[in-house]
Amino acid sequence: xxxxxxxxxxxxxxxxxxxxxxxxxxxxxxxxxxxxxxxxxxxxxxxxxxxxxxxxxxxxxxxxxxxxxxxxxxxxxxxxxxxxxxxxxxxxxxxxxxxxxxxxxxxxxxxxxxxxxxxxxxxxxxxxxxxxxxxxxxxxxxxxxxxxxxxxxxxxxxxxxxxxxxxxxxxxxxxxxxxxxxxxxxxxxxxxxxxxxxxxxxxxxxxxxxxxxxxxxxxxxxxxxxxxxxxxxxxxxxx
Numbered sequence: 166x167x168x169x170x171x172x173x174x175x176x177x178x179x180x181x182x183x184x185x186x187x188x189x190x191x192x193x194x195x196x197x198x199x200x201x202x203x204x205x206x207x208x209x210x211x212x213x214x215x216x217x218x219x220x221x222x223x224x225x226x227x228x229x230x231x232x233x234x235x236x237x238x239x240x241x242x243x244x245x246x247x248x249x250x251x252x253x254x255x256x257x258x259x260x261x262x263x264x265x266x267x268x269x270x271x272x273x274x275x276x277x278x279x280x281x282x283x284x285x286x287x288x289x290x291x292x293x294x295x296x297x298x299x300x301x302x303x304x305x306x307x308x309x310x311x312x313x314x315x316x317x318x319x320x321x322x323x324x325x326x327x328x329x330x331x332x333x334x335x336x337x338x339x340x341x342x343x344x345x346x347x348x349x350x351x352x353x354x355x356x357x358x359x360x361x362x363x364x365x366x367x368x369x370x371x372x373x374x375x376x377x378x379x380x381x382x383x384x385x386x387x388x389x390x391x392x393x394x395x396x397x398x399x400x401x402x403x404x
Contacts, residue, residue: 198366198402199376201353202395203255203277204232206388208242213392215246217399220376222250223277226267227257231387232380234271244272251275251296258282261289268295277323287318296320298353302327303338312348319350323378326356337362343371351375357382360394363401377402 202214203223215222224243225232243252254273256264258280267273275296278287282299291297299319301312304327312322326338337357346352351373358366359382366377381387383395 201378203380206234206237210390214390217396221253223253223255225255240271253277284314291318307342322350322352346373353378367402
């Protein structure tokens with residue numbers, strides 16, 4: 166049984182997910198793509214990026230990633246982010262115990278699982294009250310049947326480009342592979358999305374598409390985001 170999350174209906178409504186309704190009381194939210202900015206680890210840029218008003222900010226807790234938070238970013242800075250922004254911890258093949266410990270330390274409301282995590286682990290994190298986003302790598306095809314066991318325990322899926330690393334490979338995949346998507350879980354597109362894709366993304370109509378994940382194309386160095394370019398992207402997506 167999924168743990169109710171009061172903000173999810175508003176997010177679904179904002180994404181234009183079919184059948185979504187706003188929580189009561191709430192003003193109507195125009196349909197738009199949700200935006201997640203991932204790989205945050207630079208304290209100096211954090212406030213500037215947060216001021217742009219993304220829906221999600223992602224913090225990577227995978228030691229092999231060049232954007233690994235480690236001890237670079239103080240938990241207090243993450244906790245102090247506006248409550249309107251979902252704070253997402255990104256993990257790769259980590260134990261539930263360690264994920265929950267980091268969630269408590271940094272005040273995370275959501276987790277993105279970017280490895281070979283099982284549906285059972287998604288269920289554990291779901292029942293712990295976290296929003297669960299499960300990532301899947303996309304190559305030349307997508308087996309939607311393989312995702313079915315995850316459906317009851319995930320709030321979002323995330324489709325990223327298959328590459329040498331679990332994520333952050335900086336390349337796009339063929340989005341038309343998702344045109345036959347028929348599962349009830351909304352998803353994010355990830356993988357090399359940049360300003361040059363803004364117009365196409367804003368006009369993109371794919372079943373289940375809820376948002377976009379922005380990362381390496383908006384960096385001056387791994388984990389250091391360019392607030393100016395991200396601001397342009399957000400404005401373009403809202404158009």
